């Protein structure tokens with residue numbers, strides 16, 4: 001046997017993380033990567049764009065695609081954009097990770113399952129948030145019921161937030177990847193720029209601080225992103241739909257906006273490994289979330 005044949009073949013492929021909103025898809029991606037790449041919150045529909053998280057070692061490069069939760073409240077343009085962003089990756093990947101919440105099977109999960117019926121790629125079902133189950137003996141009957149609904153390649157109970165079953169998920173995925181050279185340099189973590197990630201971090205703080213008060217009608221746009229040797233200077237604008245929402249974000253004496261800005265700056269500094277100077281503005285742009293043209297201008301273009 002030649003030396004070449006003796007070597008273990010390198011594997012590489014794409015894995016979409018799909019499921020309804022709020023089941024823990026982005027949390028799972030972050031725990032697989034070991035860094036906080038994709039923003040997360042208690043509020044459904046936190047992720048709005050596809051984002052690649054790339055994990056490489058000597059033998060395997062796995063390119064995960066985090067997606068917005070597939071949902072059925074898809075009236076407005078931004079909701080349609082999000083469903084498109086999620087659905088469009090499904091057809092082009094080597095493996096699908098279908099994430100659901102333990103003990104909770106909803107119409108939206110059912111709708112995701114229906115989309116799977118026409119897919120060729122193997123599907124691994126991740127039954128997440130098992131740490132939240134009060135009656136542990138309920139889990140097996142739940143899993144066997146859901147498992148019978150589809151020819152899942154694997155079914156893995158997990159608690160992404162606690163790091164439970166992360167290795168098992170990675171191994172199950174790796175076994176299904178095709179033989180390929182690496183698609184990306186080994187040290188590349190994502191396809192997204194620091195500029196994009198900065199906007200996402202600001203949006204995360206916004207959703208986490210004001211998720212209850214604000215409906216799904218704010219977005220963040222980076223107007224200026226300059227980097228020199230010792231500092232990143234960011235000018236960002238938060239767009240909302242109404243004056244009332246603007247007032248909520250700014251808060252009494254500007255305290256709320258300041259708090260959002262400070263939290264975001266710290267996270268951006270940690271991620272970029274550099275000092276950050278950040279200027280945050282809030283502007284009203286009525287109807288942006290249901291206006292295709294405005295959406296494109298705000299970064300909701302082709303996926």
Ligand SMILES: Nc1nc2c(ncn2[C@@H]2O[C@H](COP(=O)(O)OP(=O)(O)OP(=O)(O)O)[C@@H](O)[C@H]2O)c(=O)[nH]1
Pocket residue numbers: 020021022023024025026027028039040041042043044045046047048067068069070128129130131132158159160161162
């Ligand atoms: N208890 C518990 N909470 C979890 C677990 N995984 C995720 N969560 C929480 O569930 C909430 C939603 O997590 P996300 O990762 O943002 O969910 P998502 O599926 O990406 O949501 P969308 O982007 O809105 O589709 C957050 O508050 C997470 O901390 C888990 O294993 N156990």
Ligand SMILES: [Mg+2]
Pocket residue numbers: 025026027038039040046047067068069
């Ligand atoms: Mg998400």
